Amino acid sequence: MPPDGFPDLDLDLVPRVLHRDGLVLVIDKPAGLPVHAGPKGGANLEQLFSQLRFGLPRDPALAHRLDKDTSGCLALGRHRKALAKLGKLFSSGRVGKTYWAVVRGEPQAEGGRIEAALAKRDPARGWWMAVDPAGLPSVTDWRVMARGGGLAWIEFTPLTGRTHQIRAHAAHIGLPLLGDPIYGREPVGGARLHLHARALSLPMKQGADPIAVTAPLPAHISATFAAMGWTAGS
Template identity: 80%
Template sequence: MSARLPIETDSLADRVLHRDGMMLVIDKPAGVPVHAGPKGGINLEQMFGSLRFGLPRDPALAHRLDKDTSGCLVLGRHRKALARLGKLFSNGRIGKTYWAVVRGSPEAESGLIEAPLAKRSPERGWWMAVDPAGQPSATEWRVMARGGGLAFVEFTPLTGRTHQIRVHAAHVGMPLLGDPIYGAGSAGGAALHLHARAVSIPFSEKRPPIEVEAPLPPHMAATFTAMGWDAEAPSPLKRPISA
């Protein structure tokens, strides 16, 4: 029996948060890899045919999100758009805001994590660790709410390293809830609580940045409700978009 996609192909169009002639921003569901791994398997790219909206080719990934991370995923609709988006991402000009639930309660209300990251294992390139010889990596954070041994934290990555938020959060003693690799594990069956809440994309130099927000996924919304946190709290992008 063939594996089933975690969501119905036709429903992916319902998850479009922004659409124009150059790009799409979709609300990626948690638990779905964005592309096939070395061993293949079901993935989100298989469903991009439903996102053509009249164009002759499928859109393509402008960046990546982890399998278990939900939220704003940016797609380019053709080669010119992908080239522009790729340049914006590589130059660090796209603002990104993530929401997470962490175990513990940080003493400070906000901070900056600066810890270089490198591959922890040559055989597992996606497995990262803090390493003085690694690539410079920086993440801003601020606590939005606390309670019951957990904290709702907003993260703003200033660099774009693999698993950056997950490694940095664990490094400073606030591991992400449901992270089986770097932190608080999946105790109690919790799924990873990391959500790409918002992106700000300065695609055109002559127009304001395109700003998009994604609603919380069901498992995080349930945690917010249980903790009495406001899932509709504003999440301004703190990082200035440089010229």
């Protein structure tokens, strides 16, 4: 069964291309659609990559991952050499990643750094993570963009790339993401996850400026911003 909001997987990815060159595509991933098939299969974004060949003989491929319910900047390599280059950039921490989130709670500080190792919480339940001193080192910077009414808009900058890092770290400091049913205990039928991959910076060529890409907010997060009187800019 395809995911909610994509009953026939009828989605045109071409208008969602934010950047395109001979090596890389960056697309605006929609919230609610997995980037690839899980163990049980099912509809996923990779099934649509044939739309994004733009004259090349093969489909582009994922250079990294975003959670099913996370929206925003997703980088694809257009061929093997490009994927290898992107893989090195992501694994070495040279890719700049900026996420916007709405959290429950109003932080006392204006920002900070979260340094808390993460490990699988329960191997039988898949990629659920927990703060664990025996886990992998995980670091996230954060700063408050706006606050009010029991919510806050926070910009997160992950310096490592662990699964569910922002979601787990936000909950760890008492600021679970709005709409997070795993780390935030969101009730059934509650808000959708408010986590958006706002920007990517990809230093693809030595001596050249990085590729800098920004993704617009999805409708459900835009609606929350409007209700709170927050202005996101372009």
